[in-house]
Amino acid sequence: MTEFLIYSKRCFINDRFVESTIHIKNDKIHQIYNGYNEHNEIPLLNYNNLIVMPGIIDAHVHINEPGRDTWEGFETATKAAAIGGITTLIEMPLNASPVTTSIKAFKIKQNAAVNKLHVNCGFYGGVIPSNLTDIEGLIKEGVFGIKGFLTHSGIDEFPNVTKNHLEQIAPILKKYNVPLLLHCELSDNNVPKVNNPKSYQEYLLSRPQNWETNAIDLALDIQKRFDIKVHIVHLSASDGIKKILEHKEKTNKLTVETCPHYLYFNAENIPDASPIFKCAPPIREASNNDKLWGFLLEDGFNFIASDHSPAPPEIKQLETGDFFKAWGGISGLQFTLPILYTEGKKRGLKLEKLIPLLTKNPAEFLGLDYKKGILKIGYDADISVWDDTHEFKITEETIQHKHKGTPYLNEVVFGKNIHTFINGVQVVKNSELKTLQQGQFLLNKIT
Template structure:
């Protein structure tokens, strides 16, 4: 980041922000929010005399900072793909004040305490927002799981299918049966990449064809994987243990009915989806456009509408980015080879405008956005006592949001390491003007303020 994009600011520990539209759990209303020492000290009427410096936002929205619990930062080891400095700057530019880093594609993968310690060393002086961490569990690391969870990871993730990373192999049923009681004992969520190739399909010849890629990873793979996790969850519950299973990046709307039934049965099951599944659809993806490749794949438009309905009905709990970047070379942009391209969507800072643009067309409002992208994600990571709400006693994590501004996404706007995204050229509505982290401005109208002030968030230490 060039020096022209970073400003110094002397943080003050007592000030107020007022707006005609403050988003709280009670709705959107005019209020003055008073901040002391990085926390929300009080929320008072709009025209009060706060006894400190006050900024009036007028009709601009003041809303809680977003909490993104699914981000691949890839440091240490693959910093040519991303890194904590650039990823957390992109987060701040997108109104994300808290994120959680995934246990791959870094080197070493975060499957034991030693690897976790290396990751914690890597974040020093690089965090522009607060950052928690997921651990991982693979067949050979189940015995390391207790120590890893005690070290402060917020939970762990596994794959049920090839992850694409050799050092992070998938779990089989017997491995899952060993891990789930340990997760239950620690009261930590078990994140599952839910694709299961029950038929051991021969690798498809995909080449440049998006439709062939889509056909190669059918909805049945997700549906079967989710059904298997529900069955295992039922087994654990029958043994008087409660393992919180979380399905990451749901793309198959066909799974919604079984998820709903499992919840009604009393099983601990939460679900996330992502902006790319809610805003993109396969019928509009041209062949050879590798930037759209991800796993599970972006599916049909009808499926997309059903995912929105799942959000509306509360079966899908929240929205996260699944920012999964790599180098332009690994994306095979020039050749257009979908088969060889690394799968992952790069769009960390654009989640809010992408979702807001679609949500307004469907009759949703700012309270829905705050619920899906702040409150529910904060609850999921065990931080809803300090994050995810504009509420007295909580961290003063805010976004100043111009919900009416329309603009075109360009590669030049991008703050993550590689300036590529499938959303280039897309018209969106809603601009993040400013981001506050614990009362300090970290991003202001395309400029980063001062130095990184983000903190690691460890389970049991907050």
């Protein structure tokens, strides 16, 4: 169908739920009518009381292709995204090989994704000590931001940068108004000696909150001195909240995200010898995560992203149980919506607050808010239709990721995505993939 109607009593339009009929024509939202509105000879999809909302935009995903597609790849990752109601994702510059730190590598990555995109996909570039002269070229090629690590990234091809490196590229970022995304951990040797590598508490103590807050201080200093956009990825340390709040009062160029796993799990409930839960920075104590929830409920986070970072079982050390040797990353791309909705219900999170954190807000961060992130006439017809009353158990059979290992396995959650539309085409129907390869490459428009 190139022209059809979608009706629901609960369409999320202008930040509230209204009864509407949405007229899709080709790949755009052609018209929005109040209430139920039939048109002769135009097919109508009646979704009754299901939630119809903009497709989710996940602005932090590791797909790992080319070079590490045994970990994940565009084929499986974008299928999982579509099933989960995600219509657009932005791919990080690691852990592919080559990493996206040059124009050549960026083109290799795009070529690797050809005929494998089942949702829309854009890309970030990376900054490492040896590619400072490549940053402007990457920006001109259309990356949505430049990502750097302030501690070891986990792979040797993507070494961390220092304050000096960031100072050198800041004028370029300022020139093009492109955000600097930072993994905010500054490592030091002032941590306990490891006695039991299978102990989650020992792993937690090995990456303390002050690693994050020290890095945040550095990030805020760079932002202030160079007046550039700085984005703090995956905040896990509640000790950083006050610093962030104070800085946000002075500028609108500081943004911050967190991830579902920091809001859903807590350290007290993570068993030893279970590195399926390992990520960096780590999942912290319940008292810390309660403060993250408070920050979220007070509109502190700009958006929420999955930080999907999977790896094969042997690299996750699932047999050995060794937290210190295991890859640090959570596999959860497909389950962002139900995980957040399920825990959010317990915390008093209204859907009117949750939905923009997954749609409108990341679109604004990426500069895609002129065509994505809301249901509006003339915007791309990227739409998620889901049932907030549907309770289900996450099982291996339902997981589209390349590897089935995830800390969310066997969790019972609410909120199932039923239908997904990408650029006006229904790619998921009744929670099953229907039409593939409807995703488009997205490039940042430099102004």
